[in-house]
Amino acid sequence: MAWIYLATAAAFEVAFALGMKWSDGFTRLWPTLFTMVTVVGGIGFLTLALKTLPVSVAYPIWTAVGTLGTVALGFALLGESLTAAKVVSAVAIMAGVAGLKVSAG
Template sequence: MAWLYLAAAAAFEVAFALGMKYSQGFTKLTPSILTAIAIVGGLGFLSLALRDLPVSVAYPIWTAVGTLGTVLFGFALLGEALTAAKLVSAAAIVGGVAGLKIAAS
């Protein structure tokens, strides 16, 4: 169940990051409210996941999935460039988190 909580937390993390963009500095009411909900949801589910998962694994996974999701949705929804440098950097993030998970086992 902890991994499902972590997946939900990561989804809320992506929603939080995108919501900040759409809220335009918290000047748009609906996106600002949705962003606040996403913040609470992300932290809430992360805290549930941390009951059973080590913080040294769960937190990096949460931030990595949030980062990767934000990069992909930034490309898909916002028309941001998906350059070779971004792809290599994303692969480095995945490799680093995988290393932390392996080291914790």
């Protein structure tokens, strides 16, 4: 169940990052409220995951999945560039996440 909590926390983390962009510096009400809800959801589910998972595994995975999701959705939804350097960096992050997952058992 902890891994499901962690995956949910990561989804909230991606939504939080997008919400910050859409809020335009917290000047738009609904995106700002969305951002607040998603940050609480992300930290809440991460906290539930940490009841079982080691912080040395869960927190880096949470941030990495959040980063990868933000890069992908920044490209898909916001029209941000997806350069070769970004792709190589994303692959490196995925390798690190896989290593952390394997090390956790």
